[in-house]
Amino acid sequence: TGALRVTDDDGGVSEIGTASVTVSNLSPVVDGGMNQAFDEGVALVLSSSFTDTGSKDTHMASIDWGDGAAPETGVVDQEAGTVSSSHIYADNGTYTVLVAVTDDDDDSGSDTLTMMVNNAHPVVDAGAEQTIDEGTLLSLAPATFSDGGSGDTHAATIDWGDGTPPEA
Numbered sequence: 001t002g003a004l005r006v007t008d009d010d011g012g013v014s015e016i017g018t019a020s021v022t023v024s025n026l027s028p029v030v031d032g033g034m035n036q037a038f039d040e041g042v043a044l045v046l047s048s049s050f051t052d053t054g055s056k057d058t059h060m061a062s063i064d065w066g067d068g069a070a071p072e073t074g075v076v077d078q079e080a081g082t083v084s085s086s087h088i089y090a091d092n093g094t095y096t097v098l099v100a101v102t103d104d105d106d107d108s109g110s111d112t113l114t115m116m117v118n119n120a121h122p123v124v125d126a127g128a129e130q131t132i133d134e135g136t137l138l139s140l141a142p143a144t145f146s147d148g149g150s151g152d153t154h155a156a157t158i159d160w161g162d163g164t165p166p167e168a
Contacts, residue, residue, distance in 0.1 A: 041148020
């Protein structure tokens with residue numbers, strides 16, 4: 001409630017007039033950041049920003065990565081007005097990320113951005129060089145491979161290099 005009293009140049013003073021003022025909270029405004037492209041299996045570091053006219057508000061943030069994983073709590077820097085977190089996508093695809101910021105008055109704002117996740121090619125290690133006599137069984141153990149796409153499935157084919165058809 002505000003009060004107003006007016007005094008004229010002859011010393012006359014008015015009654016006190018009052019008026020109620022209601023201040024409404026405004027929601028934070030979120031900028032999720034730029035769309036990004038990167039390979040599966042690589043940690044994406046997300047840095048988003050927000051503004052809020054309520055200079056004394058405190059904030060919480062959540063990030064829905066768009067890949068079916070449960071939304072995560074973002075790290076909020078109140079002074080800088082930023083939200084940060086990181087995430088690893090298990091498979092290639094296009095994902096819509098939702099960044100939401102909620103103030104202590106329970107008003108929220110959000111923004112989306114798009115992640116273009118590229119397929120990472122498997123990397124094969126066929127093992128050490130070997131020398132064997134003909135007619136001797138050759139073992140590729142421990143031949144290994146890795147793939148940044150932990151959601152990928154794989155099939156292997158071996159070409160012995162002797163003219164026989166490759167084996168699955």
